[in-house]
Amino acid sequence: MIKLEALGSADAPAALDLQAIEEPRRAEIWARTAGAFFPGLSVCDLRASPSVGSMRGRKFGSGQLWTILSPPVRVSYVPTSSSHGLAQTFSLMLQLQGSTLAAQDRRSCLLRPRDVCMIDGRAPFELEVHDGISHLMFVQIPRHMAVGRYPYLEKQTAAALDRAEPGTQLLSNVLSNLLEAAPFLEEEQCAAALVSIAQLLGVPKVPMLRExxxxxxxxxxxxxxxxxxxxxxxxxxxxxxxxxxxxxxxxxxxxxxxxxxxxxxxxxxxxxxxxxxxxxxxxxxxxxxxxxxxxxxxxxxxxxxxxxxxxxxxxxxxxxxxxxx
Incomplete structure (x- = not known):
C-alpha cells in the first residue's frame, strides 16, 4: 500500500511519479494523491491509465513550492473545513510546457509556456489539461503576504499576465531561476526568497490598472x-x-x-x-x-x-x- 502524506505535515518533500505505479492503479493513485496533497481538490475526466504524471512539492519558507507534470485531466477545488490550510494561500503559477486552462471567479485563461497567473485558495477554481501533458510550477504564498500587501490581486486571479510587459517578464524569469536553485537553498534562503517573491507580485502591470x-x-x-x-x-x-x-x-x-x-x-x-x-x-x-x-x-x-x-x-x-x- 502506498502511503500518502500531505506536504506540511513533515519536512520531507512530497512526491508522486506515476511511472512507479502499476498501470491499472494510476488513475486511482493520482486522484487520491491530489486530494491528499491539496485538500478540497477533486479529480475528474482522468484516463484510466495515464502514461506519465508527477507531483513534487517541498516546504519553501512559510509557503510551498510545487512542480506538476499532468496528464489530460480536469480538477476542481472547493474550499472546505479540511482545506483550511490551502484556503490561506495565494498561488503564483508559471506554465513550463504544454498548456493549462485555469478558471476562477468567472475569469479564465489558457496558459502557454512562460505564462504566469495567480490562483486564490480562498475561492473555488478549476484547472484543465486538454491534450498531451502540462508541466507547471507554482509557489503557494501565505495569503496575508500577497493579498495583504496588494489587495487588488484578488480580482486578477485566473488571468494570464501580459507576457510582453517587463514586470511580468521579470517575475517569470525569477520563477524559472527559482525552480533551478530551490533544491540547493537553505531554509533561511527559502524564507527570504518567498518574501521577495511576495513583494514582486506588485511589479507586473495588471489589466485592471492599465485602464x-x-x-x-x-x-x-x-x-x-x-x-x-x-x-x-x-x-x-x-x-x-x-x-x-x-x-x-x-x-x-x-x-x-x-x-x-x-x-x-x-x-x-x-x-x-x-x-x-x-x-x-x-x-x-x-x-x-x-x-x-x-x-x-x-x-x-x-x-x-x-x-x-x-x-x-x-x-x-x-x-x-x-x-x-
Missing part, C-alpha cells in the same frame, strides 16, 4: 512609499499624499476606489502584514515581539497586540509559534 494610467501610477507609488517608510511611526496619510504632490482626499478616493481602503488603513494593514511575515521568518527568530512591532512602525506593544489579534484572530506569540510547529 487608467494615473490611477495605476498613484496606487503603485503610494504603496511603494508606504513600504519604504513603514518603520517610521510618524508615517501619515498626509505624508504619503504629499510625496505624490496631490491632496490626501484625492489619494484616499483613488485607494478607496481601487483597493477598498483609505491611505491610513493601508499603512496599518501593511504594517500588520509585514509583522506577520517577520514573525514567521526564521531570520527574525532572535528578535522579540516588541522589536518586530517597533520595526514595522508601531510605537506601543499593547496597541500592536490588539491590532494583530483583530486582524489574525490570535496573538503575535501564538502566530509565531506556528513557525516552530
Amino acid at each position: 487608467c494610467e494615473e490611477i495605476e501610477k498613484r496606487v503603485h507609488a503610494a504603496l511603494a512609499f508606504i513600504d519604504s517608510e513603514l518603520a517610521d511611526p510618524g508615517l501619515t496619510a498626509s505624508r504619503v499624499a504629499q510625496a505624490q504632490g496631490i491632496s490626501r482626499r484625492r489619494l484616499d478616493e483613488i485607494l478607496l476606489r481601487t483597493l477598498g481602503t483609505s491611505v491610513t488603513a493601508q499603512i496599518w494593514n501593511r504594517r500588520l502584514a509585514q509583522a506577520a511575515s517577520d514573525l514567521l521568518d526564521p531570520r527574525q527568530a532572535s528578535k522579540s515581539i516588541t522589536q518586530i512591532a517597533f520595526g514595522v512602525g508601531f510605537a506601543d506593544t499593547a496597541h500592536f497586540t490588539r491590532a494583530f489579534k483583530r486582524r489574525y484572530h490570535c496573538t503575535p506569540r501564538e502566530w509565531r509559534s506556528r513557525a516552530v510547529q
Whole structure:
C-alpha cells in the first residue's frame, strides 16, 4: 500500500511519479494523491491509465513550492473545513510546457509556456489539461503576504499576465531561476526568497490598472512609499499624499476606489502584514515581539497586540509559534 502524506505535515518533500505505479492503479493513485496533497481538490475526466504524471512539492519558507507534470485531466477545488490550510494561500503559477486552462471567479485563461497567473485558495477554481501533458510550477504564498500587501490581486486571479510587459517578464524569469536553485537553498534562503517573491507580485502591470494610467501610477507609488517608510511611526496619510504632490482626499478616493481602503488603513494593514511575515521568518527568530512591532512602525506593544489579534484572530506569540510547529 502506498502511503500518502500531505506536504506540511513533515519536512520531507512530497512526491508522486506515476511511472512507479502499476498501470491499472494510476488513475486511482493520482486522484487520491491530489486530494491528499491539496485538500478540497477533486479529480475528474482522468484516463484510466495515464502514461506519465508527477507531483513534487517541498516546504519553501512559510509557503510551498510545487512542480506538476499532468496528464489530460480536469480538477476542481472547493474550499472546505479540511482545506483550511490551502484556503490561506495565494498561488503564483508559471506554465513550463504544454498548456493549462485555469478558471476562477468567472475569469479564465489558457496558459502557454512562460505564462504566469495567480490562483486564490480562498475561492473555488478549476484547472484543465486538454491534450498531451502540462508541466507547471507554482509557489503557494501565505495569503496575508500577497493579498495583504496588494489587495487588488484578488480580482486578477485566473488571468494570464501580459507576457510582453517587463514586470511580468521579470517575475517569470525569477520563477524559472527559482525552480533551478530551490533544491540547493537553505531554509533561511527559502524564507527570504518567498518574501521577495511576495513583494514582486506588485511589479507586473495588471489589466485592471492599465485602464487608467494615473490611477495605476498613484496606487503603485503610494504603496511603494508606504513600504519604504513603514518603520517610521510618524508615517501619515498626509505624508504619503504629499510625496505624490496631490491632496490626501484625492489619494484616499483613488485607494478607496481601487483597493477598498483609505491611505491610513493601508499603512496599518501593511504594517500588520509585514509583522506577520517577520514573525514567521526564521531570520527574525532572535528578535522579540516588541522589536518586530517597533520595526514595522508601531510605537506601543499593547496597541500592536490588539491590532494583530483583530486582524489574525490570535496573538503575535501564538502566530509565531506556528513557525516552530
